[in-house]
Amino acid sequence: MRIFFTELIAYVIREEPTARREFLALIAEELPAGEDWAIETQQSISGFFIDLLLKTARHFLIVENKVDSALSKEQLNNYLQVSRDHIGGVVLLTRSLQPEAIQCRDPLFLRQVLWSDLAELWNKLNALNDRRLMDNVLQFMKENGMGTWIPFQAAEIEAPGHLQTLETKLQHLADEIHRQSPSIHLRMSQTSRAVLHSRLAAIKASGGFRSKQHLQKLTSGTSRVCVWTAARLGD
Incomplete structure (x- = not known):
């Protein structure tokens, strides 16, 4: 996906002057957006692979695109050496x-920029040659976790507390069932707990409770298990 996304960004900044202006302003201060920029991708320079290269007669900018992998110290040093050779x-x-970028003090390392910050700027653009293109690019970024930052909702902040309350109540219910009928508990409560734990594990693995809807979904399933267990106790 990294190569595809790099090519997509390169196409946008070639075809959309306003998007290119915002892009240049974000990645480095005082870059002349009006100059004739050569925008190249997937270049091999001095034996090192460069994602995106921006050049004018006076500028040489190496842009490394990180989507899923981490930036290594060796990789950063290689880019800095290439940039040093070309005065860029x-x-x-x-x-x-990226931790390595945070710790870097080399003056040739200009900055690291979050994709969400770029999406925020591009989302505000009006003067575009192709609005549909930009909308599709922003949608792609959003779907891949690189879109505009979305503030937390109150329900999302409250969700962990709801989870803890639910787990406590379910444990109390299981203890009560055990006290009332120890013989059935051995067979029934283990089934109930297995279903509950599988649901909790799936939701936690996906990032935890993000909203009350997650809680309601879990509750609807576990409550059926508990009601069924209680009904069997009355047989």
């Missing part, structure tokens, strides 16, 4: 902040 600079575009 290095910029990192990334989904999340």
Whole structure:
């Protein structure tokens, strides 16, 4: 996906002057958006593979695109060496902040930029040659976790507390069933707990409870198990 996304971004900044202006302003200060920029992708320079290369007669910018992998210290040093040979600079575009970039103090490393920040700027553009193209690019970024940052909702902040309350109540219910009928508990509560734990594990693996809807979905399933267990106790 990294190569495809790099090509997509390169196409946008070639075809959309306003998008190119915002892109250049974001990755480095005081870059002349009006100059004739050569935009090249997948270049091999001095034996090193460059995702995106931006050049004018006076500028040489290496742009490394990080989507899923981490930036290594060796990789960053290689880019800095290439940039040093060509009197240029290095910029990192990334989904999340990279530790090696944070620690880098080399003056040729200009900055690291979050994809979500670029999406935020592009989302506000009006003067575009192809609005549909930009909308599709922004949608692609959103679907791959690189879109505009979405603030937390109150329900999302409250969700962990609801989960803890639910787990406590379910444990109390299981204990009550055990006290009332120990012989059935051995066979029935284990089934109930297995269903509950599988549901909790699936939701936690996906990132935990993000909203009350997750909680309602879980509750609807576990409550049926508990009601069924209680009904069997009355047989």
